[in-house]
Amino acid sequence: MSCRLPIQPFEWLDRHQRVRFTLEGRGFEGYPGDCVSSALWASGQRLLGRSFKYHRPRGLLSLANHDINALYENADDTHIRGDVTPISAGLQLSATNTPGGLWHDRMRWLGRLSPMLRVGFYYKAFHSPRRLFPFWEGVIRRAAGLGKVNTAWRRQVTPKWYTHCEVLVIGAGPAGMQAALHAAEGGARVILVDENPHIGGSLDYAWVHDSEAASIRVQLKQAIKAHPGIQVMTGTVAGGWYADQWIPLCTPDGIAKTRAGTMIVASGLLEQPAVFHNNDLPGVMLASGAQRLVARYAVQPCRRALLLVANDEGYRAALDMVAAGVELVAVADLGDPDARSALADELRSEGVPVFARHMIHEAEGSDGVTGAVIAPRIADGQLDLSASRRFACDGILMSVGWAPAAHLLYQAGGKLGYDERIGQIVPRELPDGVYAAGRVNGVFALADQLQDARRAAADALAVLAGHTPKGDPLRWRSRDCHSADWPIAEHPKGKNFVDMDEDLQLRDLLDAAAEGFDNIELIKRFSTVGMGPSQGKHANMNAIRVLARTLGQTIDQTGSTTARPFYHPQRLDHLAGRRFRVHQRSALHEQHVAAGAMFMEAGHWQRPDYYGSPAEREDQIRAEVRAVRNGLGIIDVSTLGKIEVLGPDAARLLDAVYTMRMTNVKQGMTRYALSVDETGVIVDDGIVGRLGADRFYVTTTTSHAAASYRQLGRYTAEWGLNVRILNRTGQLAAMNLAGPHSRRLLATLTDLDLSEDAFPYLGIREAEVAGIPARLMRVGFVGELGYEIHVPYTCAAELWQRLMADGDDYGIRPFGVEAQRRLRLEKGHIIVGQDSDGLTTPYEAGMPWSVHLKKPFFVGRQTLEVLQPRTARQLVGFALPTNYTGPELCECLLVIADGNIRGRVTSVSYSPTLGHLIGLAMIDKPLAGIDQPLPIRTTDGRIVEARQVATPFYDPEGLRQRADLQLAEAV
């Protein structure tokens, strides 16, 4: 039985084509422009979905993106909303959360248990015994849920993009269109957005037959189309409001992150349902939903309808239904029809019986509406059932009140409150640059909406021009009531739903309030009202009314729940966007790839972990360590922070930032640079090299490079120093040539005198290496004679290749991060952040030599002075025997003594040089002592007794790092 109407003046359909689709195997047909729900309804299909909890039959409600019971899924997607999703050829849908299918849902018997499934049932019923909760949790999870996620998803990149405007207008109804036009005519760049596929809003479904609206419609639409300053974005939802007027505009193609100078919210209203027995049956719908169905999709909502009204909008909808050929069996007015506008008289003149001060007691039917019973309202919202009347009908339309679509206003920091006169929550105070216009501002008459829109646009223009807005937002607000204060009827059988997302009945909310949930936020969480997919768009207002009446307080005193982004759910791929994942590559990346490096991530950096195949990882690492100890190795250390510190106060700055004295570092020399924070905790280490009287070169750890740069800049500014700081971390490549043969190889490539006297340990020089300008530092992190060579980024590959080629005679081998970690561990050098934690002081790390308390000031000095005598932990070295075959040791294992946690392992590795496991542990000081046992608990609970040993484990005298000794050795 087709319910399709003749062509409507503003319908969205393309009647030249037909589209076929299926719902659970049944074929349906519609026109391009139809949504799933309208096409089904046009085909006579009244059962559109099932409710979440009781699996009750559900139909149309709003056609405004909160009919979440008409929810579908297909092979790719879930949460397909029938009331807004366009049909497309070949679409194959099934209803969500319907075991056995929409028509044969096996769970539909659950409704009969509703008297037992009262609010809070889940919390109470499965609380005890606790051991059974996992079982019940599984049952609940299988029964609940809205749709199944296809876990075989494919990567889908949906970019986000930025856009800008001076005036953003939300909603392209009459007020929105007028505001956009007025702002654009004032010279502003305007974006006008509407969630519907066409502009027009209520003008095109609620004012279809109004002669005044006809001319306004034509004039506004034509002017907007012609105006170059207005960008229209349809099918677009303003998802939320974020600080500094950032608004995500959720388009069909992705999210446009929009920065708006000002924002005019003309988002209109959300019609609210009445609450009566069986108010969820298919055929019960909002009057505005019925108007949308007729005007947009040319579908008759029903044959015979009863209307429940509480405002002029209801009478206007009634006349629209008459025009659509619907037989109105009666109109029940919650108030006084004589107080309405001439529309009520017009309806009466059509012969429609109008009942004053009547409410629906119940809807009749099982799978759809077959009748309605109305009764006079008496005191306190009660009904006089002795005077009830029954009407046979297949549709019940409700126009009893409104809630503002005000989420953006709330999020922007607006203050809203209940206006008793119009029965609606309206803006009271809005932040600068944010305006409300039209019905969301409580302005109902069409002409008044246009005036209000001009006022809002003028205010926005004034703010953009730097002036104070002078408009009066109350000037055009309605003086009539448009929402009933109690559109709710109790019923002994219940099934009078307040929240159709969550199947919450009036009784549930009354019970929750009686249990002491006397705050709207608490009752929301206990009952889940407003927590379904529509987020309370049709439920919150009635829930507030119920709680307010139960507690005997006003709507304002009761308050409303927080309106969080996003206004409608968004696809995850839209939220994810393009997924920028920053990576940094050193200038030598291609060299490492060619050498077979296996990379690891170090922050954003990609660094060689080791060279070779994963199957040979351990062997390769040991070979890399041996190459450095016995021959020649080279490692890319480009990731180290590299900062130039320049100017007359450079030495003073570094003296104050680092724990060691820096003012007396000689030109051409470096010094270990340890920094602590104000609490004395180690934050970074590196090297300070002096290149001139007022010229220093600072290196930092890889992870702290940016932070060190910021820190130096901050202190320079705070202390008013004459210093320039330049971060060259990425601009320079660096490689550490290390091993007994390093000097010999380097000598062939530079004119620099590399003798111990001319270029001593910890020296820094500027020279050419292989014709490339370079900075060289003699450092000893890995414990061999070594030269850190820093060169411009674009020269690094050439130098690396030259060193590798010329170093072939010395058995040169690139080594990765893991080999470096073992080499430094053999020397007992700490890695900040691994061997130290968020509480470690230099004293605990065994580095009192690095703290120069004789300096009058450095960051953290005062604290360290206090902490020095109170040092309670100590970093110690430990070793295991060569023949150790026990459980694997790893970092973070606990040191347990006398059953108590006394420390943790910070580093542990097999030493290829020493032939056994070595490590560092941070332990309670009383436990520390050379040759003392160190009981380490492994992951399987066993205790391994390690032995504490002195560090460095290797070459404690540091002889290996002396160039002259190596020279003598060679001789």
Add this chain to the structure above:
Amino acid sequence: MPMLTLTEHPLPLWLVLGADSPACIRDSGLPLPEVMRTAALANGFLARTGREEFLFATVQPPEPIGAHCWRYRRDDHVLALRGSGWRRVMAQVCHMDLTSFAASDWLFVSAAGISVWLFGLEDGLLIGCDPSLGNYLQHTLSEIVADLAHTTSQH
């Protein structure tokens, strides 16, 4: 629509900074632009990136003059994004409103999560970043350019 292209655009870059740097530029007979503005040089440009900091795109930068003037070579990864759709590319990575960004304009901004500088061309812009981030930026922009080209061809 002219083809949207993204190409590497190596430039000889130098940073000159320090209290004496403005005087150094003046004494070298070069134009001294305002902060965040550029001046044209023969086959290059000079951007004032701070009160006492300048970026030169030229093969012959001035020698530092004075005790407080330093010069450093820069190896920025520079890309040229050209074609009428360049703003659509940038809109995906950069929050700045580039509607009125024109030839010879200069900006320091964040794009795709990293710091970059922009220099306006007649038909697009140059975008430069730290060389270690060059691979990332080029890969990211190339993907966007390809996506937009694909979208355009579909339309």
